Amino acid sequence: MPKPLIYILVVLSAITLVPLAYLALMRSTDQPVPRIQVVYDMDTQPRAKAQTVSDFFSDGHSARRFPEGTVAQNEAATDDAYAFGKQDTTWITHLPVPITREMLTRGRERFDIFCASCHGRLGDGKSLVHQRASSLGEGTWTPPADITAKTTVDRPSGELFDIISNGVRNMPAYGPQIPVADRWAVVAYLRALQRAANGQLEDVPVDRRNRIQ
Numbered sequence: 358m359p360k361p362l363i364y365i366l367v368v369l370s371a372i373t374l375v376p377l378a379y380l381a382l383m384r385s386t387d388q389p390v391p392r393i394q395v396v397y398d399m400d401t402q403p404r405a406k407a408q409t410v411s412d413f414f415s416d417g418h419s420a421r422r423f424p425e426g427t428v429a430q431n432e433a434a435t436d437d438a439y440a441f442g443k444q445d446t447t448w449i450t451h452l453p454v455p456i457t458r459e460m461l462t463r464g465r466e467r468f469d470i471f472c473a474s475c476h477g478r479l480g481d482g483k484s485l486v487h488q489r490a491s492s493l494g495e496g497t498w499t500p501p502a503d504i505t506a507k508t509t510v511d512r513p514s515g516e517l518f519d520i521i522s523n524g525v526r527n528m529p530a531y532g533p534q535i536p537v538a539d540r541w542a543v544v545a546y547l548r549a550l551q552r553a554a555n556g557q558l559e560d561v562p563v564d565r566r567n568r569i570q
């Protein structure tokens with residue numbers, strides 16, 4: 358065989374190994390980019406990050422708002438007392454749902470998750486967040502209310518429900534995070550906390566009073 362032909366054969370066989378070597382490399386390297394992608398299908402598409410600006414929509418927001426009046430299927434308001442805590446224009450004073458032990462347990466769990474960070478697990482407002490914010494002394498902190506105090510005890514249950522749903526003064530709304538049934542459970546548990554915080558000796562059965570002095 359002539360020498361040049363041998364060289365050409367050697368070079369050609371070396372070149373045929375290149376794609377295989379490339380495949381082997383792509384299979385073993387740990388890269389964030391796709392390995393080999395011949396057809397892109399819909400793997401990469403333009404997208405907007407949350408809470409950013411977009412020039413696609415006329416209002417410039419990347420995130421879309423719900424159309425006005427949208428409600429979750431299971432929260433369509435057919436009963437104003439249950440959905441808003443209001444009958445016509447007055448707050449309802451009693452819970453529109455029966456109070457059960459399960460409900461109170463659920464209410465305590467939700468309270469500890471959503472409210473205790475600010476109001477404390479007893480509802481007296483003495484939470485760690487409050488202590489920390491006060492110790493920073495920045496002067497901008499609104500102390501979480503003592504929600505076992507008389508002013509709050511005197512509020513109708515419907516108003517407490519509304520405060521959880523929509524917030525009050527400096528307190529943010531928890532309606533978007535806590536479903537309606539759970540909000541009522543929190544109101545029920547809040548009533549239990551208020552009852553406990555304002556307990557009197559007269560609340561204890563007569564035959565047990567001498568045990569707590």
Ligand code: HEC
Nearest residue numbers: 471472475499500501502504508509520521526527528531
């Ligand atoms: C981020 C902290 C924070 C969380 C969490 C929070 N609150 Fe509040 N809450 C406040 C502050 C602060 C106030 C007082 C607002 C003001 O006076 O401007 C307040 C006020 C209230 C009041 C009104 C008290 C009154 O009678 O005027 C109620 C009732 C209440 N909160 C209940 C709740 C319940 C129930 C939850 C849980 C679902 C909750 N809060 C979660 C900070 C919080």
